[in-house]
Amino acid sequence: MADQEEDYSALPLSDRLTHKVWKVRSGAYDEAAKQFAASGAETDPCFRPFVADPGLFKKIVTDSNVVAQEAGIAALGAFLQYGGGRACTAIRATVVTPLAEKGLASARAGTKAKTVDALLAFVEMDVADPVVDDLLPVLGAKLPKLVAGTAMALREIVHAYGARTVNPKPVIKALPKLFTHSDKNVRAEAAALTVELYRWMGDPLRDVLAPDLKPVQLKELEEQFAAAKGDAPQPTRVLQSQRAAADAPDDAPADDVDEIDPLDLVxxxxxxxxxxxxxxxxxxxxxxxxxxxxxxxxxxxxxxxxxxxxxxxxxxxxxxxxxxxxxxxxxxxxxxxxxxxxxxxxxxxxxxxxxxxxxxxxxxxxxxxxxxxxxxxxxxxxxxxxxxxxxxxxxxxxxxxxxxxxxxxxxxxxxxxxxxxxxxxxxxxxxxxxxxxxxxxxxxxxxxxxxxxxxxxxxxxxxxxxxxxxxxxxxxxxxxxxxxxxxxxxAEVKAKPERAPAPRPAPAPAAARPRPAAPGLKRPAPRSGLVRPAAPAAAPAAAPAAAPAPAPARAAPARSPPSKLRPSLSALRPGSVGSSLGLRKKADDEPAKPTSPRASMMAAPPRRGGLTGMSLPTAAAPKAESGLSSAERAELQELRKARLDWAKTEDELRAQLEDLAAEKAALSQEVVELGRNNAQLIGDHTRDVLSLKAKDTQLARVHGDAETARAQVAALQRELDAARADAARLQTTLASRPPSARSDGRADLDGELSPVPRRPSSGYGSSRRRESYADLEEKENGYRPGASRSSSRDRYAAEPKRDDDAAPP
CATH class of the missing domain: 1.25.10.10 (Leucine-rich Repeat Variant)
Structure with missing residues (x-):
């Protein structure tokens, strides 16, 4: 017996993994897990057989012996933990469904716990949607304990990663059928899953489920909702793509983190x-x-x-x-x-x-x-x-x-x-x-x-x-x-000062864009069973630096050019399903070249590099039990990634629409301000026009007054000219008389003046004319201009006033 056991240990690991004795298989599973834990990089040779043949782990997780099955599922967890995203995407389409069907229905608590840990690791290494999509069909199984275990696994996934990472829409659609199941354990797990979703979504979940539930079930859920309403949901694990962002220092305030909108999930x-x-x-x-x-x-x-x-x-x-x-x-x-x-x-x-x-x-x-x-x-x-x-x-x-x-x-x-x-x-x-x-x-x-x-x-x-x-x-x-x-x-307010929007960085390629990290997350400690020790300091130096030799080019079949938003297989990140399947097909078409272990290690790509430079053994991709081939599964993965890119593009367009809405609001406000300024300018213009009209009226009135004054001045000028003409004629008449006639006295003077029409004695002009007559009379009587005229004036004043000197009536 001892010799037989020594023969088992001498067998290659690949033979022991498929040996007919369960103890040999269990020991091989444990040895593989130890090799995974001791690996220096994700491209270590210990991962290659399993990446090249995804059906190998399918056989491991469905082992007929329950003890060996538990050891095999533990080895799967180590493979995912240390193999990274490349290993996850290589075997996920083949392994998740049989893992759930066999592991979640197991009667061993350890097997079920390790199965849940492996499913969580599948989500952590890449994204949650493919894993959830593979688990949902299992909810329709006939075995009640399998349905209850699958509901429990979905609850653990939602609890660990949250509704930000796990899309709850497909899960919500499956809940009404679970509530109508005949097994009470299934209904209890469905209620627990619903309560977990309620912690993330809130009241909209109740509104969605209310039409499909019985009043008794709705009442029981209401009580559980009330008990869980005060809990603030926080993810306990993050994706591998989110881990770098979660570990990086975040200078932004915690209040600036966008909260999840439950209505986006409905x-x-x-x-x-x-x-x-x-x-x-x-x-x-x-x-x-x-x-x-x-x-x-x-x-x-x-x-x-x-x-x-x-x-x-x-x-x-x-x-x-x-x-x-x-x-x-x-x-x-x-x-x-x-x-x-x-x-x-x-x-x-x-x-x-x-x-x-x-x-x-x-x-x-x-x-x-x-x-x-x-x-x-x-x-x-x-x-x-x-x-x-x-x-x-x-x-x-x-x-x-x-x-x-x-x-x-x-x-x-x-x-x-x-x-x-x-x-x-x-x-x-x-x-x-x-x-x-x-x-x-x-x-x-x-x-x-x-x-x-x-x-x-x-x-x-x-x-x-x-x-x-x-x-x-x-x-x-x-x-x-x-x-x-x-x-x-x-008073309580929520308003904060508006900050200038930060410039948007150029969008990264679809394969390089990581999913956003959940707010407030810290890198959690690894779960039991998947603990990975810290890599030694010299591990990076041990990574091979030589680049692999390029594979001979082959003529690619003619295909329609990919859309700008849909990533092609070449745009997928290294280690994705599409790239691995393409390389596997290439390895199947070309003859395998024997290489030494040292040459294969030197030709291995650096850590986290993908499979583009690896020489894989020829192995046909096995058919999945769901009826889809590996190529169809790869195309499905491509479509899922394209859907994620569409969702990211939709988020970017939504952000642009919000910016345009804000700009529209600012422009509307500017239009209102311009309208007010226009109204004010119109009012000012109206007042100016009225003021100009009033000034024009005043100017016209002043022009009229000026014309009237000019007419009066002209009339007075004519009177003055007539008076001067009369005075000149009188002076001429007096000058033409002989000297004898000048001394005759007043009678001749009055007779000479009689033809001259008289004007009223009142007024300034009449008194001056009378004074002029007295001066002329004195000159006629021989008085000098400088002599005293008092006696002559007295005599003239003492004479009786003539009738024609009287003032006119």
Whole structure:
């Protein structure tokens, strides 16, 4: 017996792995695990036989002896742990399904635990989707303990890696069937899996499962959900691609990490096709009961977590009209509930309907019934979550000036809720609009309106700080300041200053892009059974540096050029299924060349290099038990990777759309500012035109006055010329008389002057002319200009006044 055992140890490892004696196989499995642990690189020769023949590990994990099977599954775990992603992708398509079918149904607890560890290692080395896709068909097996074990394995995968890494959509679709299983253990594992998913997804999961579950099951789940609601889910393991990012120092604040959106994990429902065909006709009925029934049916249709983006403008217009103009408050309440469901289901896609529904909702806030007010407030809150603060601010500020106190109060409370939930601090002009409107409301006659305005100002102070609010509240009295500060101390806001977007790096190739690491993760300790000791310091130096000789080129078959977004087989990272299958096919087509072990080691590629330079033994890829060949499996893997690339591209496009939406909002704000400036310029232009017209009128009046003055001056000039002519004629007449006639006295003088027409004696001109006559008379009588004229003037004054000297009547 001892000689036989010595003969077993002398056999090559490949022969002992398939030996008919289970003890020999078990010892070979243990020896292979030790070789994997002692390997210096993922390209070590000990991995090559298993990478070249994936069916070898399929036989190991399905060993007929339970003891040897457990040892073989432990060797599989070591192979994955030390072989890396290259080893994982080489055998995953062949090994995962039989591993689950045999290992998860085992009665040995150690075998089942090692099977779960191996499945977790398959996920860690690459991605989770292929493993989950292979496990889901096992849920339809006839053996109850296998179904329960598979559900348990899925729960462990979700618990370890979280919903960020594991796509829960396929798992959710399989849950209703598990809840209807006849075995209680299967139903219990289904409930545990559902609770684990609820920790990551929240209430949307309940809304998705509620129609397919019995009331008793739903009630039991509600109790378990309530117990697990306070737990903050955190992954316990990370992918190999995430590990480098998780170990790297992260300078970004923890608050900047994007939270998972549960609705992204739920399929969208097309409610446009489910709207009742006679909905619009029934909404036009004169009976309120018909209108309410139509809205009740619509409420059931739109009560889904996620709604597909389709044209719902007609439905939204009908809801807005019902909210604004319907006289029945029950109809208004149901219409508001439908609007809320649409806004929550469409999310950002509902933004184009906001102008249609916002004004009717604000106008209807005049209703004093509490149930109606609550429905309208909930609809307004849901609508605000789909758009930006600047898009609703104009309408909200306008309705704070409404004549109805109830509308002003509810609108201001809506503004308070907006300030609490907005995530980016508004701009300065928006803050000024809010502050100005609320300061005016502080002097309102209604006390609830004043209290709402004080709460809005207190929330605004919490958002921007006391220093920035000092100019706003400085002019208020102490009572109002005290109210604002009370709300300031209790207010809670989420807004943070808007930061300039960082420049986006150029996208990496599909094969080189790692999956994003989950936030707040630290590199976990390896699980028991898969502990890998730290590599020695000299291990990198031991890696072979020689590059392999290039294989002879072969003519590739003509294929259509790959899409820009879909990676070709050549773009897959080293060690992927596509590359390994291509090399395996090449090895099958070409004759194998015998090489020495030393030459094969020198020709081995460096660590983490892939299989492009390896010479693999010729072995045909075995058929998978699922009916797919290895080539089909490889094509399936390629399609899965293409789907991942599509998802990443979709995320990038979504980010671009968000940037465009922000730019659109900024441009809209700029258009509003330009409109205001234009209105101001038009007003200034109007005032300037009116001022010019007034000045033109004054100038015309001044021109008229100037013409009148010129006419008067011309008339006076003509009078002056006539007077000068009379004086010149008189002087000529006097000068032409002989001297004898000049001494005759006054009679001759008066007779000579008689033909001259007289003017009225009154006025300045008459007195001067009379004085001139007296001077002439004195000259005629022989007086000198310098002689005294007192006697002559006295004599002339003593003579009686002639009739023709009298003043005219």
């Amino acid at each position: 399929d969208a429902v097309d409610v446009a096709a489910a709207v009742p065909p006679d909905f619009h006709e029934r909404m036009g009925s004169a009976k309120w009961k018909d209108r309410k029934d139509a809205l009740d049916e619509l409420a059931k249709v739109v009560a889904v977590p996620k709604i597909a983006d389709s044209d719902l403008s007609d439905v939204v217009r009908v809801l807005a009209k019902a909210v604004q103009k319907d006289a029945n408050v029950m109809v208004v309440t149901v219409a508001a509930n439908c609007t809320e469901s649409l806004a929550k289901g469409l999310r950002a896609a509902f933004a184009r309907y906001v102008p249609t529904v916002l004004t009717p909702l604000l106008e209807r806030l005049k209703e004093k019934k509490q149930s109606v007010s609550d429905a309208l407030a909930a609809a307004l809150d849901a609508v605000f979550q789909t758009t930006a603060f600047a898009d609703v601010l104009g309408d909200v500020v306008e309705f704070t000036k409404h004549k109805t106190p109830q509308v002003k109060q509810e609108t201001t409370m809506f503004l308070v809720r907006c300030l609490r939930t907005v995530k980016v601090i508004p701009k300065k002009d928006e803050i000024k609009q809010v502050a100005d409107a609320c300061v005016v409301l502080l002097a309102d006659t209604a006390k609830p309106v004043r209290a709402a305005a004080a709460e809005a100002l207190g929330t605004l102070m919490k958002m921007i700080g006391e220093r920035a609010m000092n100019p706003v509240i400085d002019g208020l009295d102490d009572i109002r300041k005290g109210m604002i500060r009370e709300y300031y101390e209790t």
